[in-house]
Amino acid sequence: MASAMTDPDLIARYDGRLPRYTSYPTAPHFHGGVGAAEYAEWLSALPPEAAISLYLHVPFCDRLCLYCGCHTTVAHHERPKRLYAQALAREIGLLANALGRKALVTQIHWGGGTPTALPGDCLEGLMNLIRERFRVAPGAEIAIEIDPAALPAEKLDALAGMGLTRASLGVQDFEERVQKTIGRMQSFDETLDAAIMLRKLGVRSINLDLIYGLPHQTEASVVHTARQALELEPDRAAVFGYAHVPWMKKHQALIPEAALPVGAARLQQEAAIRKVLAEEGGLVPVGLDHYARPEDEMAKAAQTGKLQRGFQGYTTDLAPVLIGLGASAIGALPQGYVQNQPNIPAYEAVVAQGHFPVSRGIVLRDEDRLRRAVIERIMCDLAVDIPAMARAFGAGEQVLLADAAPLSGFAEDGLVDWDGRRVTVTERGRPFVRNVAALFDAYLRQADNTKPCHASAV
Numbered sequence: 001m002a003s004a005m006t007d008p009d010l011i012a013r014y015d016g017r018l019p020r021y022t023s024y025p026t027a028p029h030f031h032g033g034v035g036a037a038e039y040a041e042w043l044s045a046l047p048p049e050a051a052i053s054l055y056l057h058v059p060f061c062d063r064l065c066l067y068c069g070c071h072t073t074v075a076h077h078e079r080p081k082r083l084y085a086q087a088l089a090r091e092i093g094l095l096a097n098a099l100g101r102k103a104l105v106t107q108i109h110w111g112g113g114t115p116t117a118l119p120g121d122c123l124e125g126l127m128n129l130i131r132e133r134f135r136v137a138p139g140a141e142i143a144i145e146i147d148p149a150a151l152p153a154e155k156l157d158a159l160a161g162m163g164l165t166r167a168s169l170g171v172q173d174f175e176e177r178v179q180k181t182i183g184r185m186q187s188f189d190e191t192l193d194a195a196i197m198l199r200k201l202g203v204r205s206i207n208l209d210l211i212y213g214l215p216h217q218t219e220a221s222v223v224h225t226a227r228q229a230l231e232l233e234p235d236r237a238a239v240f241g242y243a244h245v246p247w248m249k250k251h252q253a254l255i256p257e258a259a260l261p262v263g264a265a266r267l268q269q270e271a272a273i274r275k276v277l278a279e280e281g282g283l284v285p286v287g288l289d290h291y292a293r294p295e296d297e298m299a300k301a302a303q304t305g306k307l308q309r310g311f312q313g314y315t316t317d318l319a320p321v322l323i324g325l326g327a328s329a330i331g332a333l334p335q336g337y338v339q340n341q342p343n344i345p346a347y348e349a350v351v352a353q354g355h356f357p358v359s360r361g362i363v364l365r366d367e368d369r370l371r372r373a374v375i376e377r378i379m380c381d382l383a384v385d386i387p388a389m390a391r392a393f394g395a396g397e398q399v400l401l402a403d404a405a406p407l408s409g410f411a412e413d414g415l416v417d418w419d420g421r422r423v424t425v426t427e428r429g430r431p432f433v434r435n436v437a438a439l440f441d442a443y444l445r446q447a448d449n450t451k452p453c454h455a456s457a458v
């Protein structure tokens, strides 16, 4: 059987616009029927011993990379950033008051945007406030996303005071032609310096983000970038396919579409990076797009079926509650998902009035929980036993097995092993794991698929 990368018919059949399944139901299905009142009720119903994870979103950057799919804005002045930090502090206070106790926090993730766009004293002040209002577990993971080109020396003291344990450095690609086209100039030395400085601050784990499918990338160029990335001795790496969605992210329209690799070329780039990271770097592939040192807890979680999938991609975080703080941040609670107001002034205004800035969300039904578990195991373990999962949720298996009917065709194409009960994604099928997961997405079938809202599956 030909490799998936060299079979254009296969790519044509399975290429479509599919979610990345960082949640189920996925964010496009959140709605305005869930708001601040529901969120407050959900928080007050949490068991006192429930551990929580915090995600703090900082929607500012010093530059706008043309490929960016994040919720962010370019801000050069300090005032809007300080106002935003005040709003974050207010939201932290609202949360602590609603919980009515010093809840146990096992993970804190600063994302964006560029978290270090906030003034250093704001970053430190917010961390101190979190430690004051919550019980941060000894050994809690405190992670931050770093733009190596936006790490001025005066921020280092603040970062040192935050007790960071993990940093995620955006690399994407080291080739100058690619960097110029995507508006993100960043030398290898700059990135190396950032990694060295962060390690000196006590950050014990460095993650690198790489992207394939960017304009002008070739198989040879991504191999070169991956080899340079290994020189930084990362503990983890994440390799994402560029999602070209200019109808949602207007600045992406400035990327010349003719320079974008498509279909088989994207798959070949992904496979080439994978080979370098795994075979030359000794990193263990984790799920669809992550890599970790064999001794890293993420690699261990993947081997023991404990890997989780959340809004930041793969994670080892087992906390049953994720609280999103900041404009556009998403929270995941046992009762459902909530998303904050994405507009920064509107977010700040609502918080200033003493209300949770939730603008939409979704209540989880029993069927959603079962389908979410099936999709999460496919995305994390690349395998799931459907009747066993249905039993674990006290549900019948018939509906899921009916959804699984197309797997016979997937098996004929060599993408999965399927015995009518358990599906395992094969190595050939690994790039198509989202196609397998999507079979169990009841919302996708109901969606108006004439409106593109997801990125290409391949």
Ligand code: SF4
Binding pocket: 060, 061, 062, 063, 064, 065, 067, 068, 069, 070, 072, 112, 113, 114, 147, 170
């Ligand atoms: S630094 Fe990151 S978040 Fe900011 S524009 Fe670039 S890719 Fe987007």
